[in-house]
Amino acid sequence: MTSAPATHAPSRPAAPAPETSPAVTVEKIGGRVGAVIGGVRLGGDLPAETLAAVRAAILAHKVVFFRGQHHLDETAHEAFARLLGTPVAHPTVPSRDGRYSLGIDSGSDLGGRANQWHTDVTFVPAYPAFSILRAVTIPPYGGDTLWANTATAYENLPAPLRTLAETLRAVHSNEYDYVGARPGASEEQLAQFQQVFLSTRFTTEHPVVRVHPETGERTLVLGNFVQKIQGLSGQDSRRLVELFQAHVERPENTVRWHWATGDVAIWDNRATQHYGVDDSDDHDRALRRVTIDGEVPVGVDGRSSQLLTPREVPEPAFGVASGASGATGAADAA
Numbered sequence: 338m339t340s341a342p343a344t345h346a347p348s349r350p351a352a353p354a355p356e357t358s359p360a361v362t363v364e365k366i367g368g369r370v371g372a373v374i375g376g377v378r379l380g381g382d383l384p385a386e387t388l389a390a391v392r393a394a395i396l397a398h399k400v401v402f403f404r405g406q407h408h409l410d411e412t413a414h415e416a417f418a419r420l421l422g423t424p425v426a427h428p429t430v431p432s433r434d435g436r437y438s439l440g441i442d443s444g445s446d447l448g449g450r451a452n453q454w455h456t457d458v459t460f461v462p463a464y465p466a467f468s469i470l471r472a473v474t475i476p477p478y479g480g481d482t483l484w485a486n487t488a489t490a491y492e493n494l495p496a497p498l499r500t501l502a503e504t505l506r507a508v509h510s511n512e513y514d515y516v517g518a519r520p521g522a523s524e525e526q527l528a529q530f531q532q533v534f535l536s537t538r539f540t541t542e543h544p545v546v547r548v549h550p551e552t553g554e555r556t557l558v559l560g561n562f563v564q565k566i567q568g569l570s571g572q573d574s575r576r577l578v579e580l581f582q583a584h585v586e587r588p589e590n591t592v593r594w595h596w597a598t599g600d601v602a603i604w605d606n607r608a609t610q611h612y613g614v615d616d617s618d619d620h621d622r623a624l625r626r627v628t629i630d631g632e633v634p635v636g637v638d639g640r641s642s643q644l645l646t647p648r649e650v651p652e653p654a655f656g657v658a659s660g661a662s663g664a665t666g667a668a669d670a671a
Contacts, residue, residue, distance in 0.1 A: 360376040361374065361375070361376045361377055361387060361390050362374065362375040362376050363390075363394050363398075363401075365398065366402075366592060367591070367592035368589060369486045369489045369589065369590050369591075370398065370399045370400060370484055370485065370486035370489070370590065370591065370592045370609070371398055371399070371400050371401075371402070371484065371592030371594075372394055372397075372398035372400075372401050372402070373401070373402045373403075373404070374391060374394055374401050374402070374403055375403075375404075377391065377403060378406070378408070379403060379406050379409060379413075379417045379601060380408070380409070380413050380416060380417050381413065381416025381417055381419065381420065382416075383417065383420055388420050391603075392421065395467065395603055395604070395605050396551055396552055396605060399484065399486050399488070399604060399605050399608050399609050400484040400592065400594075400602060400603070400604035400605070400609060400611075401602070401603050401604075402594060402600060402601070402602050403600065403601040403602075403603075404597065404599065404600055405599050405600075406471065406599050406600070406601045407598070407599040409471055409599075409601070411433070411434040411436070411438045411625065414438060414469065414471055414625060414627055415436060415437055415438065415627055417469070418437070418467075418469050418627040418629060421466075421467050421469070421603075421629050422466060422467065422629035422630060423629065423630045423657070424436075424437040424627055424628065424629060424630070424656065425437070425465065425628055425629070425630040425653075425656060425657065425658075425659045425660075426439075426653040426654065426655050426656050426659075427439050427458065427628075427653065428458065428460075428461055428511075428537065428539065428650065428651070428653060428658070428659055429511065429533060429534055429535070429536045429537055430533060430534060431533075431654060432654075432655065433625065435654075435655060436655050436656070437627045437628070437655070437656065438625045438626070438627055439625065439626045439627070439628070440623065440624075440625060441470065441613070441623070441624040441625070441626055442621075442622070442623045442624075443476075443480075443617065443620070443621055443622040443623070452612070452613065452614065452615040453561040453612060454485065454560055454561060454582065454585065454586060454610045454611070454612045455560035455561045455562060455610060455611070455612075456487070456558070456559075456560045456562075456606055456609065456610050456611075457606050457628060458628070458659065459509045459541070459543065459558065459560060459562045459563075460509045460510050460511040460539040460540070460541055460562050461539055461541055461644070461650050461659045461660060462541050462543075462633045462634070462641075462642040462643065462644045462650070462660050463630065463631045463632055463633045463634075463642075463659055463660020464606065464631050464659070464660070465606045465628035465629055465630065465631050465659070466605070466606060466607055466629050466630065466631035466632065467603060467604065467605060467606060467628070467629040467631075468603070468604055468606050468626055468627075468628045468629075469601065469602075469603045469626065469627045469628075469629075470482075470601065470602045470603075470604075470624050470625070470626045471600075471601050471624060471625045471626075472596045472597065472598055472599060472600040472601070472624050473598065473623040473624060473625060474598065474621050474622060474623035475596045475597060475598050475622060476617035476618075476620030476621065476622050477617075477620060478616075478617060478620075479614065479615075479616035479617030479618070479620070480596060480613075480614065480616070480617040480620075480622045481593050481594060481595050481596065481614045481616075482593075482594050482596070482602070482611055482612065482613050482614065483591050483592065483593045483594075483611060483612045483614065484591060484592050484594075484602075484604060484609050484610070484611045484612075485585045485586060485590050485591045485609060485610045485611070485612075486590055486591075486608065486609060487556040487557040487558070487559070487585055487608055487609055487610060488549070488552075488554040488555065488556045488608045489590055490556075490557050490581075490584045490585040490587070490590055491546060491554075491555050491556055491557045492554075492555070493584065493590075494581075494584055498580075498581070498584075499546075502545045502546050502557065502581060503544075503545075503546045503555075503636070503637040503638070504638075505544070505545040505546075505566055505567070505577070506542050506543065506544055506545065506566070506567045506636070506640075507542070507543055507544075507545050507558070507559070507563050507564075507565065507566050507567065507578070508540055508541070508542050508563070508564045508565050508566075508567060508645065509539075509540070509541050509542075509543055509558075509560075509562040509563055509564065510538070510539060510540045510541075510562060510564045511534060511535060511538065511539050511562065512535055512538050512540075512564075513561055513562055513564075537647060537651060538646065538647075539644075539646065539647070539650075540564070540644075540645040540646045541642060541643065541644050541645060542567060542642060542643045542645055543558045543634055543642045544558060544634060544635070544636025544637070544638075544640065544642065545557060545558055545559070545566070545581065545636075546558070546636060546637055547607070547634035547635060547636060547642075548634075548635055548636070548637060549607055549608060550607075550632050550635075552608075554608065555637065556607060556608045557581060557584075557585060558634060559578065559581055559582050559585060559610070560582075560610050563578055566578065585610055586610075596624075606628070606631065607631060607632075607634075630657070630659060630660060631659075631660065632660075633660060
């Protein structure tokens with residue numbers, strides 16, 4: 338007697354594109370990800386109706402772009418960010434303004450030239466829900482950023498791979514292969530990475546597929562902070578991560594943005610990966626990022642992400658710890 342084949346429960350449809358007032362425009366620029374919003378001057382005084390349209394567009398298109406936001410500085414950037422949620426500082430890297438504004442600069446050895454696909458700060462349980470990136474100095478060429486939709490990456494997996502992914506859990510850490518990502522790094526650069534980015538070594542177990550808390554979509558949780566798939570050998574783990582990650586990076590699943598000074602990008606960090614392209618030679622490139630605190634991911638099976646080390650997420654130099662209300666320490670799970 339044979340059992341009936343398992344059926345795939347489709348994800349809840351993505352949030353519909355928002356209805357907007359005539360002054361606000363949303364122009365889709367990619368089939369699966371990306372839109373440009375016009376008619377909006379970002380700031381802490383954004384009307385509630387406009388804010389709702391912006392948030393709905395982020396959820397629908399995963400990353401949205403605004404041109405000509407030259408009026409923003411660190412204070413106004415943070416004021417707008419607070420409309421989306423609670424700003425949270427990076428767990429280890431100091432901010433530029435002593436508050437929440439993280440410098441993404443070409444001269445920095447701590448992420449200014451990322452050159453790898455990642456979702457922000459997945460080495461903690463409640464990694465950011467949204468990231469808001471503002472262009473300050475742009476090189477004469479190069480320095481683009483790409484985004485990938487991790488919801489459509491999951492949705493377009495063959496059914497057997499979707500089923501497999503839903504059963505897996507992966508360990509993420511900030512102790513990634515820095516030398517592999519930057520083969521030309523000097524001893525001084527490596528030392529700075531170890532002293533600052535690794536000042537606290539984090540490991541967190543996430544489901545490979547999480548359920549989005551606002552849209553109900555299922556999204557892949559991968560990127561360069563993944564160390565291994567739990568329960569598998571190193572070789573099998575690497576092959577599976579590469580297999581799923583390849584679906585995230587497929588060109589039709591991505592959008593590429595060519596920056597201009599004053600541009601702002603806002604993305605749903607729970608449903609995207611991004612890649613800052615290091616191809617501007619020695620030209621200066623400076624951006625500022627504010628992140629909004631997120632929720633502890635929950636897998637298809639209802640299990641939450643789990644902080645493995647340290648025992649709890651320490652408080653940063655300013656503000657609350659990332660996911661302080663939801664992270665569970667390893668001791669609590671024992």
